[in-house]
Amino acid sequence: xxxxxxxxMALVRExxxxxxxxxxxxxxxxxxxxxxxxxxxxxxxxxxxxAQLLAESRVRFVGSATIGADHLDLAWLAEQQxxxxxxxxxxxxxxxxxxxxxxxxxxxxxxxxxSHHVLGIVGLxxxxxxxxxxxxxxxxxxxxxxxxxxxxxxxxxxxEELIARADIISFHTPLTHQGSYPTYHLLNESTLPxxxxxxxxxxxxxxxxxxxxxxxxxxxxHPNHFAAIVLDVWEGEPLINAQLLKRVTLATxxxxxxxxxxxxxxxxxxxxxxxxxxxxxxxxxxxxFLPVNLSVIPVSPHDNVWAMLHQVLQVAYPIANDDxxxxxxxxxxxxxxxxxxxDAYRRQYWPRxxxxxxxxxxxxIDATATTFLKKLAFLx
Numbered sequence: 528x529x530x531x532x533x534x535x536m537a538l539v540r541e542x543x544x545x546x547x548x549x550x551x552x553x554x555x556x557x558x559x560x561x562x563x564x565x566x567x568x569x570x571x572x573x574x575x576x577x578a579q580l581l582a583e584s585r586v587r588f589v590g591s592a593t594i595g596a597d598h599l600d601l602a603w604l605a606e607q608q609x610x611x612x613x614x615x616x617x618x619x620x621x622x623x624x625x626x627x628x629x630x631x632x633x634x635x636x637x638x639x640x641x642s643h644h645v646l647g648i649v650g651l652x653x654x655x656x657x658x659x660x661x662x663x664x665x666x667x668x669x670x671x672x673x674x675x676x677x678x679x680x681x682x683x684x685x686x687e688e689l690i691a692r693a694d695i696i697s698f699h700t701p702l703t704h705q706g707s708y709p710t711y712h713l714l715n716e717s718t719l720p721x722x723x724x725x726x727x728x729x730x731x732x733x734x735x736x737x738x739x740x741x742x743x744x745x746x747x748x749h750p751n752h753f754a755a756i757v758l759d760v761w762e763g764e765p766l767i768n769a770q771l772l773k774r775v776t777l778a779t780x781x782x783x784x785x786x787x788x789x790x791x792x793x794x795x796x797x798x799x800x801x802x803x804x805x806x807x808x809x810x811x812x813x814x815x816f817l818p819v820n821l822s823v824i825p826v827s828p829h830d831n832v833w834a835m836l837h838q839v840l841q842v843a844y845p846i847a848n849d850d851x852x853x854x855x856x857x858x859x860x861x862x863x864x865x866x867x868x869x870d871a872y873r874r875q876y877w878p879r880x881x882x883x884x885x886x887x888x889x890x891x892i893d894a895t896a897t898t899f900l901k902k903l904a905f906l907x
Contacts, residue, residue: 533553568581627903820886
């Protein structure tokens with residue numbers, strides 16, 4: 528059996544090497560020639576899987592180590608009776624931890640108490656719903672918007688109402704162009720003026736859910752409208768809007784879900800699905816490959832829990848470092864060089880660990896502060 532895989536799929540050789548002949552290529556440049564003789568195709572979100580790629584191949588199984596499926600032509604794949612699997616929720620926790628970290632980073636810099644803010648979540652799937660639960664446990668008021676699901680434990684409203692009421696808006700939708708509720712350019716020239724003044728805007732979903740040029744134009748004409756903007760996803764990746772990059776508070780290259788656990792759990796889920804497809808018992812599990820984190824994070828007393836959490840996060844996930852390093856890579860002279868650097872940053876991303884792998888020494892803080900750490904899944 529021949530398996531063709533994205534070379535940047537975490538632990539792809541460790542998980543799949545024993546199942547057959549494994550050939551790895553750059554996912555963004557994957558061609559029909561490379562997959563022609565493959566039986567199995569393993570991808571990430573950077574590869575468009577459709578008739579153009581697979582029509583001349585013998586591929587019978589496609590696995591994508593991603594939560595979303597907007598890069599897969601599911602209708603055509605089903606028509607061809609090609610078994611297709613994704614990895615739902617594989618990096619949901621990682622994305623939520625990124626959002627919480629980014630919020631604490633920017634609000635501490637602005638001296639804002641998050642306790643009094645309303646978080647609006649656009650898209651209440653695996654990531655959005657988990658974010659809502661974590662945010663509510665930390666005391667934030669949550670509004671949600673998702674025309675396809677209803678949750679009794681979240682107040683839901685229309686998109687236009689949400690962005691007018693929320694102090695913080697976080698996007699977690701797939702990218703869709705058709706249907707009753709397309710998400711392409713959901714935030715655009717018409718809806719940007721509806722945003723509450725001094726709001727915080729985050730996008731860790733899909734870049735084109737926000738019209739990036741319209742956002743830049745709005746920022747330029749309303750320079751004081753946003754308290755902060757955090758963008759992890761960009762329209763046109765890996766060719767991003769260099770001028771918009773200069774205007775946002777925190778910028779990263781589509782790595783919100785890139786914790787070590789988030790990246791590798793997606794691979795594990797696809798591996799398990801392929802083993803099932805082949806009628807084989809899985810030989811490996813994620814625990815076989817993840818290192819144990821033995822370090823302990825010290826924390827001192829603070830006036831409020833947000834400052835305490837900020838101290839812990841400076842060690843667990845120093846997000847400002849990602850922002851700084853990403854901006855440095857984007858100073859290259861040409862657009863093509865910057866595009867290559869965007870992908871290289873993701874490919875060489877450091878082994879960030881999820882909160883649950885970090886031990887915190889709570890001997891110097893009170894029970895309330897300790898409870899907040901537990902709610903974020905830190906080990907205490």
